[in-house]
Amino acid sequence: MRTRQPKPWIIVVGFCIALGYGALHFTPRDLALSDAPVQPKQTLPETYILGMIDRSFDDDGRLSYTLEAEQVTYFEQGQGTDGTLTKPKVLFLSEKTTPWNLxxxxxxxxxxxxxxxxxxxVVAYSRSDDHGELTLLTETLNIDTDKQYAHxxxxxxxxxxxxxxxxxxxxxxxxxxxxxxxxxxxGRYEP
Structure with missing residues (x-):
């Protein structure tokens, strides 16, 4: 029995179909982007402030604290805004104790x-006539400004x-x- 040889035109047509399929599904742009790292979406600032001073008052109208920064950049995040501060300074005032500078x-x-x-x-300090100056040094300090609480x-x-x-x-x-x-x-104490 004799085996049939494929016709040369069938091989050419099959090759053209495979080439056409590849060209339709994989463009040069897709091939170039497949190895490129995915870049995170860049978010633009909502507000940019130089030389910010924010003052907050208690219910009786007395100054409670101030927040200063050389630069503030606010970004919109869901329901509110988050801001990055450069060289922030916080001053807490209280009737019960001396002011705290952070x-x-x-x-x-x-x-x-x-x-x-x-x-x-981070540097936090307070000075009283009775006890002198007290200074705290750390790398991170979380502050609740309403309660004047830090941890x-x-x-x-x-x-x-x-x-x-x-x-x-x-x-x-x-x-x-x-x-x-x-x-x-x-600790070390020197009388």
Missing amino acids: EADKGHVYSGNNTVILNDN TDKPVTMRSARSNTQAVGLKADLQEGRMELLSEVR
Whole structure:
């Protein structure tokens, strides 16, 4: 029995069909993009402010705190806005204790829940006639501006004229002037 040889034109037609199918489903643009990394969607700022000063007052009309920053960039996020701060400074005022000054290199502000987060070289200090100056140093400090409450789980150094205390974690009620060091507390006191 003799085997039939395929006709040459059938091979050419089959090759053209396969080539046409590939051309319709894979364009040069698709092939070029397949290996390219996917870029995240770039969000543009909603508001950009230079030299911002924000003041907040209590129910009796007294100044409660101020928030200053060299630069603020707000981004729209769902129901509110999130802002990045450059060189933020917060001043808390209270009738019960001396004012607290808080500064950092960077920060974030969240409009939905009155939260400010200070990052990088955070310094908080207060000066009273009775106790002198007290300075706190840490890398991150979360602040509830309405309650004048600050906390961190990072290492903290607390310095005064006569003592130097180190710990991990801090809870501070700045309005009442109370602080709690959370763990690994070590200190040196010089009378």
